[in-house]
Amino acid sequence: MNLVEPVVIKLAETKLDEDGVKRLAKHYGAVDWLNRARQLQQNDSEFLIELAGRACYRSFGVGLNPNVTKIRDNPKDYLTNVLEKGDGSILEHSTVTFAFLNVSRVFTHEIVRHRAGTAMSQESLRYVRPREVSLWMPPDLQTASDRFSEAVKEIEKRYHDLETQFDWDKMTFEQKKRVTSAMRRILPDGIATNLIWTANHRTIRWVVEMRTHPSAEVEIRKVFGKVAEICMRDYPLLYGDFTSKKLDDGTAQYIPKFSKV
Numbered sequence: 533m534n535l536v537e538p539v540v541i542k543l544a545e546t547k548l549d550e551d552g553v554k555r556l557a558k559h560y561g562a563v564d565w566l567n568r569a570r571q572l573q574q575n576d577s578e579f580l581i582e583l584a585g586r587a588c589y590r591s592f593g594v595g596l597n598p599n600v601t602k603i604r605d606n607p608k609d610y611l612t613n614v615l616e617k618g619d620g621s622i623l624e625h626s627t628v629t630f631a632f633l634n635v636s637r638v639f640t641h642e643i644v645r646h647r648a649g650t651a652m653s654q655e656s657l658r659y660v661r662p663r664e665v666s667l668w669m670p671p672d673l674q675t676a677s678d679r680f681s682e683a684v685k686e687i688e689k690r691y692h693d694l695e696t697q698f699d700w701d702k703m704t705f706e707q708k709k710r711v712t713s714a715m716r717r718i719l720p721d722g723i724a725t726n727l728i729w730t731a732n733h734r735t736i737r738w739v740v741e742m743r744t745h746p747s748a749e750v751e752i753r754k755v756f757g758k759v760a761e762i763c764m765r766d767y768p769l770l771y772g773d774f775t776s777k778k779l780d781d782g783t784a785q786y787i788p789k790f791s792k793v
């Protein structure tokens with residue numbers, strides 16, 4: 533048995549094709565605007581969202597659309613206005629990919645409920661036969677940590693006992709998969725596993741809000757607290773309206789000024 537901590541790693545994010553952006557600006561007659569705008573905004577994820585939004589009204593400067601007599605030049609003003617108005621659909625253009633490591637099946641079962649704007653690849657416990665049972669100890673069980681560890685060790689022992697009933701070296705890969713899948717039924721929900729999760733910024737804002745709420749489960753709050761910190765650091769204009777509030781168990785709630793854009 534091995535006690536572990538959930539880990540959040542940012543793996544990937546949206547990157548602009550600079551040549552494509554120049555071609556777009558040329559198409560709209562907005563090359564001067566692009567040169568100015570890129571000086572003010574170097575964050576690809578945020579800039580793509582701004583581009584998508586401006587494409588809706590041709591608001592790449594004044595004069596391209598006779599109905600537009602003034603524009604918000606500053607990217608902070610522009611994106612704050614988007615959030616304030618709830619024009620969240622343009623936030624769907626930029627995504628972030630995270631690795632959630634050492635998370636439980638309790639966590640993965642909850643996160644898959646968020647369907648809109650997500651992609652998931654979860655470690656298969658049909659294919660992967662764990663050598664040991666690793667898991668995170670929830671703080672609410674700290675006072676009973678000995679009993680907790682004993683229970684997990686007992687499950688691990690029973691699991692290995694079941695494992696010895698099969699001659700793995702003589703089994704085909706398909707047979708191993710079937711038996712591994714059957715045996716996982718005695719493993720605990722808390723077993724540490726891994727998930728790759730991609731979501732767009734509209735979705736991330738919503739999931740952070742819901743899953744750091746005090747009524748959410750402690751592990752998912754812990755993980756999405758880390759997601760919130762990464763997003764507030766790396767996309768300050770998209771998450772600038774979030775504030776954090778410390779909770780008694782050491783986690784924090786992240787509350788947006790503009791909910792569910």
Ligand SMILES: Cc1cc2nc3c(=O)[nH]c(=O)nc-3n(C[C@H](O)[C@H](O)[C@H](O)COP(=O)(O)OP(=O)(O)OC[C@H]3O[C@@H](n4cnc5c(N)ncnc54)[C@H](O)[C@@H]3O)c2cc1C
Nearest residue numbers: 644645646647648649735738739742743745746747748749
């Ligand atoms: C504290 C907490 C406790 C919970 N307890 C339970 C529980 O006891 N049992 C249980 O089953 N679940 C529970 N859930 C899960 C919850 O019911 C949702 O399934 C989950 O949070 C996903 O959120 P969402 O519905 O906003 O979907 P998301 O996929 O995150 O979608 C975001 C938004 O898009 C829109 N949307 C998405 N899909 C559709 C659609 N098909 N049709 C129309 N609009 C759509 C909705 O406006 C939705 O809010 C709990 C969640 C939390 C945070």
